[in-house]
Amino acid sequence: MTAIQDSGQFAHIVFQNAAEGIAITDPQGRILAVNGAFTALTGYPAGDVVGKTPAMLRSGRHGREFYARMWLALRDEGRWQGEIWNRRKSGEIYPEWLSISTVRNEAGEVLHYVGVFTDISHIMAEQEKLRDLAYHDPLTRLPNRMLLRDRFEQAARRSLRDARQLAVLMVEVTPQGKVPNDPFLVAASERLATHLRETDTFARYGENEFLVxxxxxxxxxxxxxxxDQLLKAxxxxxxxxxxxxxxxxxIGISLYPMDGYSLDDLATAADAAMLQARIRDRRGFRFYSAEMTAFANERATIERQLRRAIADGALELHFQPQFEVSGSSVVGVEALVRWTDPELGVVEPERFVTIAEDNGLIHPLGEWVMRRAFTQFISWQAAGIAPPVLSLNISARQLERIDFVDSVAALVAETGISPQSLEFEFRESVLSDVAYVVPALEALDRMGIRLSIDGFGTGFSPLGNLKTLPISKLNIDRSFVSGIGSNQGNDTIVRTVLGVARTLGLRVIAEGVETEDQAVFLRNEGCDEFQGHLYGQAVCGEDFVRRFARTRT
Structure with a gap:
């Protein structure tokens, strides 16, 4: 048997035994051959499809523009891949991951198109399950704080665009007499929901508190x-x-944008107003007033002092170790910005970073953090004590800036740090608008910088984004880690995140690991890395070296 015959036979064996469905067409798109996996996945034997075009598989979910872009990519680039919905012989519509390649002869003429696909129904089902668990209160099935935050951000943008106001109502409901609280809350939530519009968002916010x-x-x-309608109900x-x-x-009421720009600020204001209603009226509602908190003045003070702190270099970096799951060796370090102001005292990052994002200070702040962190890491490398990876948080506002990648490249060149030593973390919500993030993320990946999704499970990220973007790691949010062992739903979320990561070939780090029980659970479920107070809290650079640094060869 000749080498050509051997290779041909080998190719036929691979074709027939591949786990992925494969279809080969002529230049006109007529199917010439399919393998066994194609039949198993679609339900169509070869005799039903040979001589026909793949159009017979169309689900009807995609318009002409979708297929036009597909053929344009095949013509210009010779390949196309993406998520697509097709129809089985049974009529069932299902999602698949499809890759199509163009086969040409030496003259550049098209000989064949080869399509290879896998059924991703199980992955999408897991993702949908995760989304439902992550975004709804398990008792009332109402949106929880995470989904509420997403709805608020969308509503706030619409309010500014349409020059309309947005109201936040904090509703506290308590039973008169001793009754089980859970069934009471379910009954109360169902009653209140019937007196709200479909466009209103009604969420569980606290033990006996709802937010509208x-x-x-x-x-x-x-x-x-x-x-008034809710009270009468x-x-x-x-x-x-x-x-x-x-x-x-x-009920306490706050108004956007007069009483605050963020959900946290408006909820705090509404909660203060609700407390006044409880004290003064017992059953009634109150509007928030500026006298209830010093919100506006505090925000202006933080912004003014933050500008000064950035200009004067008065911020500092703390470093938190990241461990492999046995806890015996440091595999990375995350740089975290900290601020102690002479006038304000210790200002938490959750307060000043949000303000920086709103007023544009996030760009000089981000550059200060990168320059200082890069310089510190280089000095550790020179001493032979640097962990393998330096991780930094990147804001969506930074990624929006057109010169962000160029500024990173300039800082890399200035400090001499290796991009392969860097990992940038960004929130999952960034992926909701891939139009502007994809070019920046792909450019960072080409530089050699690793990318990870911070707080995975707290935002909406289409499966196609996770599969196509150059992401190497998922970070389980500390809110899920802290809830391990507290309820079955939370544990299921963590398991689902780990399952999605395994399916996509991604590593997983758990943030906020504080107890041995949490560590044991995560270790048993296949988590790769830990970060949290159980193994080491964030400390200044000198303390990090003293506590965690090890000489590396």
Whole structure:
């Protein structure tokens, strides 16, 4: 048997035994051959499809523009890959990951098209399960704080665009008498939901607190009408475990943008107003007023002092170790910015970073952090004590800036740090607008910088983005880690995140690991790395060297 015959036979064996479905067409797109996996995945035997075009598999979910872009990529680049929905012989519509390559002869003429695909239904089902668990309260099935935050950001943008106001209502509901709290809350939430519009967002916010977002209002009066309707809805008794139970309710109201720009600020204001309603009215509602907190003044003070701190270099970096799962060796270090102001004292990053993102200070702040962290890491490398990887958080606002990648490249050149030593973390919410992030992320990847999704499970990220973007690691959010062992739903979320990562070939680090029970659970479920107070908290550079540095060869 000749070498050509051997290779031909080998290729045929591979074709027939491949786990992926494979279809080969002529230049006109007519199917010439399919393998066994194609039949298993689609339900069509070879005799049903040979001589026909793959159009017979179309689900109807994609328009002409989708297929036009596909053929344009095949013509110009010789290949196309992506997520696509097709239809099995049974009529079932299913998602698949499809790669099509163009086969040409030496003259450049098209000989064949080869399509290779896998069924990704199970991955999408896991992702949908994760999304539902992560974004809804397990008791009431209402949106939780994570989904509420996403809804607020969208509503706030619409309010600014349309020059309308947005109201935030904090609703506290308590039973009159001793009854089980869980069934009471379910009954109360169902009653309140019937008195809200479909466009309103109604979420579980605390133990006995709900939060309502009301869009498109013209002023305080519209918010007060809704608050009054909710109070009247609870005047009639609720049916709880066969008993008639009366509820006491108090409502605090804040307005966007007058009372705050972030959900946290507005919720704090509404909570302060609700407390006033509880103290003064017992059953009623109150609007937030500036006298209740010093929010506006505090924000202006933080912005002014932060500008001065960046200009004067008055910030500092702390470093937190990242361990492999046995906890015996450091595999990375995350640089974290800290600020102690002479006037304000210790200012938490959650306060000043948000303000920096709003007013543009995030760009000089981010450059200061990178320059200082790069320089520190280089000095550790020179001493032979640097961990393998330096990790930094990158804001969505930084990625939006057109010269961000150039500024990173300039800092790499200035400090002499190796890009292969760097890992940039960004929040999952960044992926909601891939149009502007893809070029920046791909450019960073070409530089050799690793990319990871910080707080995975707290945002919406289409599966196609996770598969196509150059991501190497997922970070399980500390909110999920802290809940390990507290309820089955939370544990299921963590397991699902780890399952998605394994399917996509990504490493996973758990943030906020504080107890041995959490570490054991994560280790048993296949987590790769840990970060948290159990193994080491964030400390200044000198303390990091003293506590965690090891000589590396």
């Amino acid at each position: 977002l009301i869009e498109g209002i013209n002023g305080p009066r519209d918010a007060s009408v809704t608050a 609870l005047e009639k008794p609720l049916a709880v475990d066969g008993l008639d139970v009366y509820a006491a309710a108090n």
